[in-house]
Amino acid sequence: MPLDSDSRGGIYRGWWVAAGGFVLAFYAWGVGFYGHGFYMAVLGRSTGWPVSLLSSVVAGFWLANVAASLAFGWITDRFGARPAVVYGALAMAAGCFALAAFEAGFFEARWQLFAIFALMGSAYPGLAAMAVSAALVPWFRRRLGLALGIALTGASAGGAVMPPLMAWLSARYGFDAAMTGIGAALILSVLPVALLLVRQPEGREAARETDAATAPAAHGRPAPARFLGDFRFWVIASACSLSLGAQVGFLMHQIPLLQGPLGLSGAAFAVSVASLSAALGRFVLGALVARFPLPVLAAGCYLIQAFGLLLLLAGEPPALLFAASAIAGFVIGCIVMLPPLLLVDGFGQHGYGTAYGLTAAGMFVMASLATALTGWLFDATGAYVWPLLGLAGLHLLAGLLVLWHGHRQRSCGAAP
Secondary structure, eight states, X not given: OOTTBOTTSSBOHXXXXXXXXXXXXXXXXXXXTTHHHHHHHHHHHHHOOOHHHHHHHHHHHHHHHXXXXXXXXXXXXXXXXXXXXXXXXXXXXXXXXXXXXXXXXXXXXXXXXXXXXXXXXXXGGGTSHHHHHHHHTTTXXXXXXXXXXXXXXXXHHHHHHXXXXXHHHHHHHOHHHHHHHHHHHHHHHHHHHHHHTOOOOOTTTTHHHHTTTTSOOTTOSOOHHHHHTOHHHHHHHHHHHHHHHHHHHHHHHHHHHHHHHHHHHHXXXXXXXXXXXXXXXXXXXXXXXXXXXHHHHHHHHHHHHHHHHHHGGGOOOHHHHHHHHHHHHHXXXXXXXXXXXXXXXXXXXXXXXXXXXXXXXXXXXXXXXXXXXHHHHHHXXXXXXXXXXXXXXXXXXHHHHHHHHHHHHHHHTOOO
């Protein structure tokens, strides 16, 4: 019987979970990831606050991810991904409503803006790669890369649709009305997915796809010490943290960076170009996973984005900036897919939530630092030259680290 169908001849239910993951990723990245550059541009105009302060606000978003990721890792290992998704939907929508209230003048203090972004940050793991991958891992083993590619294509769709939609809605109805509508749409879209599609396999629903990898291990649930005491985990976590930090530092500043030469609408369109390019990149990575060692693929992804960032230093003409955004964007989804793939490849499915939660904590700390440092360097130098060089350097370091570890494993005769 083909893997695409269940015992009753219908579509394999894991693919419905992947479809639900597409919806989660659409809002996670559209509202909670790519939206930040737009929020910074709008709030910078309305408040007059410096880029460094707004970057620190966004950095607070990523710091809130750290505690949320550790908590959700424990929750998903024990109760599945659904509780995390429900919280993510409600808290992210509440953040949208609060941003609307801030722009409307109901909130004015700086600490209140920090609190709003922290609330949205605590919601992000419940909608993004952590929740999506935790929902898919019990259903897939052999085709986890393909399932992640399908689900996380929602991130590209969200990045392609949301920034231009936010810009259009804000121009026509105002920022406060736009964010209120987006928050309402998020709740109405995500909660049905959480309740109907995000669930654990029952009986042997996923046995053929996972080869019984979903069966409980005899030694019980793993403690964080199992991973923290393993050198392989630290290499994976470090490479993923450096690369995601560089990626987030760029994406959080992409609109402010390109707003000068391209205008706000042009910069928002460049975000869409990067997002659409990422959709293709995800499927390319999914096709290559079975043919090449993961460390080699990971290093290639990091180097491609580093090249795209360096190409942005040219500054003009506009066509070159769009091309650079497409090159950097080609591996946006790959860099998000690699942590789940590397962790499952290295440690299996048992305790995946804990492993990803610990890894995500490091990734979000680095994302916070990279975002803040990028803003501080811009304020100190008045240009994005040094910030882009620094972000490219993080990618190069991540690539060298993962290649060194892959070479070390081959030299020792260990399995990757």
